[in-house]
Amino acid sequence: MPNVLLLPELREMLAVGDEPALQAVVNELHPATVADFSEGLDVDETWRLLAHAPIDRQAEVLTFYPPPKQVEMVDGAGREAMARLLEEMPHDDRVDLLKRLDDEVVESLLPLVTKADRADIRRLLSYPEDSVGAVMTTDYASLSADVTVGEAISQLRRQAPEKETIYYVYVVDEERRLIGFVSLRDLILAKPNARVADVMHRDVICARIDEDREAVARKLAEYDFLALPVVDDQHRLVGIVTFDDVADVLEAEVTEDFHLTAAVAPLARGYGQTNPWALYRRRVGWLVVLVFVNLVSSGVIAAYEETLQAAIALAFFLPLLIDSGGNTGSQAATLIVRALATGEIGVGQWLRVVVKELAVGTALGATMAAASFALGAFRGGVEVGLIVGISMLGIVVLTNLIGVLLPFVLTRLRFDPAVASSPLITTVADAAGLFLYFTIATWVIGLMGPLQPV
């Protein structure tokens, strides 16, 4: 959401042409702050504001706008101006921007940027969306192993303005194969006449260009690195992934998990940018599939139709029992899905988890059974209380177990354990719950005789 706090002041400055104030705003605040304050301006106003900064600063601010505003800004700028900006933007950010533009716009811009930038853009655009190639950047700092530390620092000083980071420097041989890495901290601490080969780390943790972006983001976070080098199949350095991409990638993956859990197919863009028709398509598939899964529950009801008609009071507790089963199962499934996603438990530990959850489920079932017995007895006497209470105990223990096991089974079958976990559990829990309820009702009625009319 745009920050509207300073919009009136900014518009006033633009209206009266207060050059010193405009220059101060654009050049002295952090670029993210400039973007935050100016997001609410229209495209034309924003460009007039940015014109008060040098082009590299303009490019920096541009990367901090939300994607839809970036696209609008491109439409508003001349193609020539935009090409100059693209040359100044960090290599990963400009590709992210170009991916959101129409192909025709991209094709009309590319001939205007330098040949080297054009080749770089085309290469980065070619990697699949979920691979590390799609989030990495190519503006990394590199050195050869045979220079001295003093020379290395001078080289970094020259490279600094164009590089995403100079705090991690990668050491490559003549064929650009990755042979080591050295941090600026190591260089600062080393003797200036030492050779880079002697101070560099040779055990470099790196990512392969075709690796999954989530796996690489997790690796980066696990090792507390600022950046991770990315290599091709011949171990040649092709890019780096930096720490600031981790939060973005993990957030996108978490959103996907949340959506999967609720049986929504992953959205390509944010909710705000997805049109109703696309939303419909992401949701309808699972809803229709679940209708058919639900026919199992209907089958159980059909099988016990006479029992239900003879003891219609049982219908009163139907929603309560099947929902409690669904809720218990969702809780259990969510706990396990999340613990599996964070790597906190492994698939191999399923038996230990099941034993633990048998204890939890029994305790939950006993509490719920006591509450249901009271409700049932109050509504229809002790017999109904017993039917409802015993059913509740069985349903909670059973659905809890189903909720625990489903994510392990899905993982084993090579599905994402989050897939539709909540609705699928609810639906499976319903069928199981109904079956238990009618079985127990038939059994208790057999023992104690027909129910009293309520």
Place this chain on the structure above:
Amino acid sequence: MPNVLLLPELREMLAVGDEPALQAVVNELHPATVADFSEGLDVDETWRLLAHAPIDRQAEVLTFYPPPKQVEMVDGAGREAMARLLEEMPHDDRVDLLKRLDDEVVESLLPLVTKADRADIRRLLSYPEDSVGAVMTTDYASLSADVTVGEAISQLRRQAPEKETIYYVYVVDEERRLIGFVSLRDLILAKPNARVADVMHRDVICARIDEDREAVARKLAEYDFLALPVVDDQHRLVGIVTFDDVADVLEAEVTEDFHLTAAVAPLARGYGQTNPWALYRRRVGWLVVLVFVNLVSSGVIAAYEETLQAAIALAFFLPLLIDSGGNTGSQAATLIVRALATGEIGVGQWLRVVVKELAVGTALGATMAAASFALGAFRGGVEVGLIVGISMLGIVVLTNLIGVLLPFVLTRLRFDPAVASSPLITTVADAAGLFLYFTIATWVIGLMGPLQPV
């Protein structure tokens, strides 16, 4: 999960006392890799392995073990050895470790560490768990404004071994008030005889010591900073939060959101470390509350008991209709909860979202109605088909709307929108769905006459 790949080799090296190999493993691999490979060793073996590294390296490896292993390691080491390790650990990591130990153990260790470290530990331990104080570290690099760039780099060189990062350096006045910040990149690029005051940034984005840790982590990620300074109420620098804490904090918050969504109260520790009794307490509250919310559905059934008894074929479609409502509502609620959590939409946009979702809901409802009409007609003729189809259309449109509105209402009432969203929606959707179903059934039966027995 421990990596068991190299366990046999490590045990063999320990058994035959292969000193060079053990030294190479502990000293030449990344500390995270050492921790990963040795996690499966028992406490005694792990200490024998670590003994082959200097104490600062031991401390580094220790921080990469999962928390339960860290606690076991402390129990296995002598108190004297542990006190030395604590002095070497990063200030935030050692406090995280101490928080997991019994109070008695902590109190027996503290007298053995130096006075300065002891005071630092006690201060960091005193901040509330959700505040930025609980994740920040106090081993930051700082300078005064009147030194030259050359002198600043020499000072950093001296400070480097003990600091969490030297890439961001904070500039403070005599009272330790934060007046600026400068990156090592700025220092490297500046002339050695320039003054820090002339190259530092004065517009410093910082966090207040009592701010929420999630808000600060998001700020750090938004600005792509390596670290954010933390100040007290007199703007004195008291610590820094670093980029590597962002992923941890956001992951913890996301887990909390997942659990809330499924009506599980947030766990204090990971699932694996939470005992059954604690799990029971986190889950039972909402389950029992939802039993009572469910009585509304029971009430609807009670009101239509005669209709149901007279047309028992309607029971067949009960689970299908109420589950479809719950599933649709969960999908909608999850989309909105997540979009609100990532800041992608704001509370003020509720009307636009409702209009959009009316379109989506109608399209979903029409599709589901067609499928249900076919099922109903197949099972009980056109009349049943019409009842089930029209009900499904109404239920899907209505529950979709409830799912969209509930997160906005919860936010407005100052609850977390994720609270119990899935089960709460399911339960509310049930009651609404049952009511619609019976109303429509009564209406259609009134128009077309009693249902044929199936």
